[in-house]
Amino acid sequence: MGSIRTQVCIIGSGPSGLLLGQLLQNAGIDNIILDRVDEDYILGRVRAGVLETGTCGLMKQAGADGRMKKEGLIHHGFDLAFGGNSHNINLLKLTRGQSVMVYGQTELTRDLFDKRRQTGGQSIYSVSAVEPRDFDNIKPFVTFKKDGQNHRIDCDFIAGCDGFHGVSRQAVPESALKTYERVYPFGWLGVLADVPPVQDELIYANHERGFALCSMRSPTRSRYYIQCNSDDKVESWTDDAFWDELRRRLPVHLAEAMKTGPSFEKSIAPLRSFVSEPMRFGSLFTVGDAAHIVPPTGAKGLNLAASDVHYLFEGLRDYYLENSKITLDAYSERALMRVWKAVRFSWWMTTMLHRFPSSTGFDQKIQTADLNYIAQSELAQASLAENYVGLPY
Numbered sequence: 001m002g003s004i005r006t007q008v009c010i011i012g013s014g015p016s017g018l019l020l021g022q023l024l025q026n027a028g029i030d031n032i033i034l035d036r037v038d039e040d041y042i043l044g045r046v047r048a049g050v051l052e053t054g055t056c057g058l059m060k061q062a063g064a065d066g067r068m069k070k071e072g073l074i075h076h077g078f079d080l081a082f083g084g085n086s087h088n089i090n091l092l093k094l095t096r097g098q099s100v101m102v103y104g105q106t107e108l109t110r111d112l113f114d115k116r117r118q119t120g121g122q123s124i125y126s127v128s129a130v131e132p133r134d135f136d137n138i139k140p141f142v143t144f145k146k147d148g149q150n151h152r153i154d155c156d157f158i159a160g161c162d163g164f165h166g167v168s169r170q171a172v173p174e175s176a177l178k179t180y181e182r183v184y185p186f187g188w189l190g191v192l193a194d195v196p197p198v199q200d201e202l203i204y205a206n207h208e209r210g211f212a213l214c215s216m217r218s219p220t221r222s223r224y225y226i227q228c229n230s231d232d233k234v235e236s237w238t239d240d241a242f243w244d245e246l247r248r249r250l251p252v253h254l255a256e257a258m259k260t261g262p263s264f265e266k267s268i269a270p271l272r273s274f275v276s277e278p279m280r281f282g283s284l285f286t287v288g289d290a291a292h293i294v295p296p297t298g299a300k301g302l303n304l305a306a307s308d309v310h311y312l313f314e315g316l317r318d319y320y321l322e323n324s325k326i327t328l329d330a331y332s333e334r335a336l337m338r339v340w341k342a343v344r345f346s347w348w349m350t351t352m353l354h355r356f357p358s359s360t361g362f363d364q365k366i367q368t369a370d371l372n373y374i375a376q377s378e379l380a381q382a383s384l385a386e387n388y389v390g391l392p393y
């Protein structure tokens with residue numbers, strides 16, 4: 001068995017593992033990243049598109065923001081569409097100067113891979129049977145298999161950055177965990193197509209046929225989503241059927257302006273809210289999707305992974321460089337306080353914008369009242385905008 005020693009063993013090479021690894025690397029704290037798949041597989045996953053200022057700040061701190069600064073699209077607002085009209089939410093004005101950045105998770109991940117290579121960070125891909133061990137003890141270790149051989153990494157801490165289906169959370173005894181969950185009775189069907197976006201800003205649309213979202217990746221690449229049934233199959237949605245349905249759910253002027261073309265990616269994502277508490281068990285920390293999931297309606301998943309990384313990095317930095325455990329001991333509580341606010345916001349946006357199969361006449365009236373309130377009240381818009389650009393760390 002090959003045996004290696006590091007300070008922090010990071011399980012998972014998604015955005016949270018890569019970002020944490022780079023901040024540690026820059027601070028001179030030794031770390032190794034393990035992932036069960038390879039870089040190409042990770043880059044093939046099309047996911048988030050909207051970055052909060054705090055997430056952009058962490059990319060800068062990681063030294064990986066060069067391309068993002070050039071190619072990322074700064075968005076000063078977005079539209080809420082319902083009842084045949086669009087209502088602009090002016091983030092810049094409502095938050096006194098804040099905005100978001102539209103830059104795909106794929107690109108952010110690619111930049112972090114490049115940075116890790118340049119700075120000599122060690123990552124081991126295509127591993128199997130990863131197991132965090134003895135993390136209730138001060139001498140934890142991680143075992144895994146690579147090319148049929150067994151390996152072991154001895155470390156001080158394990159960062160579980162391995163997503164919702166990862167092993168880190170599952171390695172914790174059930175009695176030590178408290179979980180909270182809501183599964184929504186629909187999914188999102190998303191497509192990527194090389195057509196110019198229907199307008200410069202994102203559109204979140206509530207329609208009696210279901211929710212729709214117009215987003216983008218660049219001035220020539222659009223990312224569109226429509227609410228679909230939980231049991232829909234991607235194969236049963238042709239491009240034509242998708243475009244027809246999307247157009248039906250948008251105000252007429254936008255439906256008419258929409259450019260369509262062949263999609264080159266099409267996938268269905270289920271929607272759920274999930275939180276697992278606490279986010280620390282001895283020397284094992286859970287980070288990002290490994291600890292919590294939000295429905296994508298608030299654009300918060302990747303941004304929450306980034307704020308967790310911020311809190312954990314501060315804790316590890318103080319532990320190694322300042323000889324203090326205080327910040328690390330506060331990790332779970334600090335992270336969860338922010339997580340729950342984003343869980344609330346994502347749940348609220350999802351509830352306000354989707355059609356629920358069980359919705360009664362009363363529920364429908366409340367939803368419409370919520371939308372009208374936002375359209376008519378600047379104070380309501382300010383609260384929406386404050387949450388959308390991201391609450392402070």
Ligand code: RFL
Pocket residue numbers: 011012013014015016017034035036037042046047048049050051105130161162163164165166167188190269287288289290296298299300301302303304305
């Ligand atoms: P990830 O990205 O899932 O990465 C986890 C990594 O761990 C590896 N792994 C393992 N490695 C070793 N051993 C094991 N046993 C392992 N099990 C898993 C996996 O291979 C993977 O590489 O988690 P991370 O890093 O916490 O990042 C979270 C984000 O990916 C996620 O929150 C966002 O994509 C959510 N999300 C959005 N977030 C936003 O902030 N803004 C958005 O606009 C946004 N839009 C979205 C989204 C997610 C979506 N989907 C598909 C769920 C839109 C969609 C459609």
Ligand code: PHB
Pocket residue numbers: 047048049050215216223296297298299300
């Ligand atoms: C995206 O561009 O993929 C995207 C944008 C906003 C969201 C969710 C996803 O709320």
